[in-house]
Amino acid sequence: MDFDPEQRPAQKEEPDVTVVAEGPPPAFDAEAEVERDEPWKRAAELVDASDRLGLAEFLEASDPSDLSRTIERLDRDRRGRLLDVLGPEASAELMDQLVDAQCGELLEAAEPSVAAGVLEQMPSDEQADLIAALDPEDAVAVLAELPADVARLAEEIAGFSPDSAGGLMNTDIVSFRQSTDAGSVVSDLRRRADQVEDDSIQYIYVTDGDGRLTGVLRLRDLLLSPSWRTLEDFMIRSPLAVQTGASLDELLDVFDARAYLGVPVVDDVGVLRGVVQRADVQEASGERSERDHRRSQGIIDEELRSMRLVDRSRSRLAWLSVNILLNILAASIIAAHQDTLEAVIALAVFLPIISDMSGCSGNQAVAVSMRELALGAIKPKDVLWVWRKEVQVGLINGAALGLLIGAVAWIWKGNAWLGLVVGAALSINTVIAVSVGGAVPLVLKRFGKDPALASGPILTTVTDMCGFLLVLSIASALMPHLI
Template structure:
């Protein structure tokens, strides 16, 4: 018998292979948090290999715990037949989110190889925006017809126990054809006679939400009712799925995290350090490159007043203080506007009302901060005029910053531009330019 010659394992490959084996063991024993950390430590190619080596059920379980950006990258590089098998096992809402983020060609190929039922579900859910009830719902639920009996339900639950065990079932629903007509309390089901029709024990006309309802409205509904989930219907009243409280809470936290990343200039979705290097670089550079131009504009103001700065060198100490303090005040205003927009407490067309509220705070805070920095300048240099220049500049720039920070997110929202991306950098540029101009302009008039 001919001996097989195996290629020796290199030093670099050995830890990667050990990591793949460790992930398989952790997933098999249900230690998902540790499995996710171990997967994150591998190279991108090894991550793909590790997921491909698992059974579809275990791989799907792992993908539901991995950060979505990483899961998409991994699935996008799996063979389409393996990716299809894994996505068949992923819960419907998560499956739709993952497929929606894949490259268009790859998504189409994967869907074509999924089971017909799961593929149809995926196509349906992908039509909804992620922040609507339709985009948040799962299609794994248990429903029965109103003319069925308690015996029919109990027999069905026993017969399909293996399938239903994987559902996150909190409720059973009663339909007339496809139309939702009631919810079936488990207690009433167990205590009723076997021949009792479901329409006699169901809770009729249950609270439900339209598939087009926004995340904000679904969240408000769940806050006012102690439901673990709420059924989703279409305009005809047909039952489509279930939105769970946990899904709404997760969607809200993801939205807030996304807004934070955008505000820090990371564009294009969530970033984790296990993503490919070029993708990470592209997400950051997309806004950093624009920021260079904005900063050059701010720096040009200093260049214009170069002679003034050389004559009164003490001004160089106060320029970054005025710029930073005004930026902080403006960012506070941006944060409040972004929060109120997300909660629906303010509309994009209410810029004038928001400006009035912000300028009131800006006058008070600007005067206080200006007085503080003016006092510091006078104590340091013994120059009353220098104190007036820097104090007045900070006071005025604070009012400009809060006005801009409060109003611009609303204007951008109304124009269809994501305020989380643009508000911060634009605020920084405006406050820098105005602050530098106020300090150096006043100094040119009063100190030189």
């Protein structure tokens, strides 16, 4: 068949395609990479250059986690100059994003006059917290640079327990005497508009001639009242207030029961001293839980690796030296039963298991007691009730764990008597562990000791000593059946 060019299939037109030439890849920004991975290097450069604007912009653009890393990696000299370069206001804003320990390091490294200037920009309760975090010598030097009234107030608040209403209160409050008329109050608030806005004022507190709290006033009621009316005419009388010695648990109960943003704080004779904010109470509660956990792990004071090596080592050794003495006591039990252990070497396998499992059970009881103490659900006088409740749990869990470990020992060595020894020891030691773990925090609290700090070593020592003693004593009594 001849090929007819007229019958050739039509060629499909290709669409017009515009090809855009790719440009070169963006250049590698080494400076930006350093700022992201090692932000402290950039901060150090800005401090050395005394670049206040650049340093402020850099810190403001940094994530909170990067801020902590930056401050921790700076050497002491640069930490001291950082606050001076930033200036008081920007430094106070920086402090809001750091933990107290890091704020204390910055203030201690700075000149006392610089540190005092930063503290003046902060609320009174935060001033007291940070002064309390300083070394005594540094605190005295900084207080000497503060105005007399500010220093006196900060020292006064620092004298209260940090977890009390007095320690948490902010003294920057707006109050007027009950004989003042509404028009005068409104005029005064207008003159102090910046303070009112910064302090997020929700209520105005009303006092008598002696400064005793007599009522509170809603801003709405103030604005809608005739200017000639005195505050006494339309204030809310007998408002809820807490005393300066009110505990953190009592404050939590107050805010749990009521949707208040703040509660006034009065002294023993009813004089208005400040206001405690809901946010501050919640923050203090979280810090207490963190502090209790840290102490249960042997970190007595808040520790950062930027602190002095000697201080960090001394703080840890205070815990470790006590623990080594307690562990020597536990090891003496093994030494006294050395012959039994040599005769039945399989017991050595089960000793750490019994000690560890009993310790775990005891730690559970400690955690529950610490939690209930924090919530106010139990008091130190409830120790016998707590003990009975823990014994009940210990009997059930001890029996279950004892049967399990006993069966393992029996199957492993084919000796039912060995299973009986380790099973009975674990069962009894579990009851002992939960009894000690549940009761010791309450006993320590009763005698004014820190339950979080001391419960761990006591529990560990008791469970180790009792576990070793039970295993080796029962094994010695049943020796003919074990060899």
